[in-house]
Amino acid sequence: MIKSEYGAWVGEFVAERERRAALGDPDWEKGARLPAEIVRSIQKFQVGEDGDGSALSGKADLAGDPVYSDAVRLFIAEEQNHARMLKLLLAAGGAETLDGHWSDAAFVRIRRLLGLRVELLVLMIAEVVALGYYQALRDGADDPLTAEVAGRILADEERHVPFHCLRLREGLAGLPRPARRAVTAGWRGLLAGAAGLVAVDHGPALRTLGVGRGAFVAQTLRSSAWMARAMSGGPVPAPTGAGAGAGAGV
Numbered sequence: 001m002i003k004s005e006y007g008a009w010v011g012e013f014v015a016e017r018e019r020r021a022a023l024g025d026p027d028w029e030k031g032a033r034l035p036a037e038i039v040r041s042i043q044k045f046q047v048g049e050d051g052d053g054s055a056l057s058g059k060a061d062l063a064g065d066p067v068y069s070d071a072v073r074l075f076i077a078e079e080q081n082h083a084r085m086l087k088l089l090l091a092a093g094g095a096e097t098l099d100g101h102w103s104d105a106a107f108v109r110i111r112r113l114l115g116l117r118v119e120l121l122v123l124m125i126a127e128v129v130a131l132g133y134y135q136a137l138r139d140g141a142d143d144p145l146t147a148e149v150a151g152r153i154l155a156d157e158e159r160h161v162p163f164h165c166l167r168l169r170e171g172l173a174g175l176p177r178p179a180r181r182a183v184t185a186g187w188r189g190l191l192a193g194a195a196g197l198v199a200v201d202h203g204p205a206l207r208t209l210g211v212g213r214g215a216f217v218a219q220t221l222r223s224s225a226w227m228a229r230a231m232s233g234g235p236v237p238a239p240t241g242a243g244a245g246a247g248a249g250v
Helices: 007-023 036-049 054-062 066-092 102-111 116-140 144-172 177-201 203-208 213-223 225-231
Strands: none
Touching: 007 066, 007 144, 036 066, 036 116, 036 203, 054 066, 054 116, 066 144, 116 144, 116 177, 116 213, 144 177, 144 225, 177 203, 177 213, 177 225, 203 213, 213 225
8 A cells, every 4th residue: 555645635635625614605795896907917817717627636546656647636626716716706806718818828838748746846836926916906806706716726836836846845855855946946047938928928917916016926936936946855844734824924
C-alpha cells in the first residue's frame, strides 16, 4: 500500500467542502454594483477558473499516488466552484460571462506541453497572481457581494498554494540543489512577467480597486519568496483546518 503525504490534504478539502455546504451561497438576490472595468476583469478571471481539469487529473493519476489523485480532484472541484460563483456574481451585476480569453488559452497550452511538474509550475503562476487579484478585489470593491465572493475565493487559493508547493518540492527533490534554485528562480521570473501582463490587462480594474500596476507586480513577487524556498526543499505549511483564515490577506 502506498504511503502518501496527502491524506491530510484530502481531509482538508473534504472538510472545506462540508463547511461550504453548511454555509451556503452568498445572497445573489441582493445584486451587485459592478463598474464596467470590474466586469471586464472578473469576466477574464472567470474564464481562467473554468475548466474540467481533465489534463491535470490525468497526470496526477500517472504519478502513482491515488491519495494525491483524490486531493487533485477535490482541488479541481474548488476551482470549478470559483467559476460558478464568479458567473453568478456577474449575473447579479447584470453581466454575462465570456466564451474565452487569450491569456487563459495561452496558460492552458503551456501547462499541457509536458508532465505534471511543468503543469504545476505553470498552474502555480496563475494561483499566485490570483492571490493578489482576489485580495485587491476583496479589499477594494465598493460592493458587499463582490467583496464576499472574492474573500471566499481568496481563502481557497491560500490553501491551494501550499498544496501545490508540497508536490513541486517532491517533484524537484531529485535535482541537485543548484538546479532546484535555478528552476525556482526561473519560475519567479516567469511569474514577474505574468503579473506584469495581468497588471496591464487589468489595469483599469486595479486602479478602481486602489492598487497600482507596479504595486500589484511587486506584491506578487514578494508573496512568492517563501513558495520558491518551499519548492526547492524548504518547509511547506501543513493543512490548518477547513476554513481557517477565511478571507485573510496574504
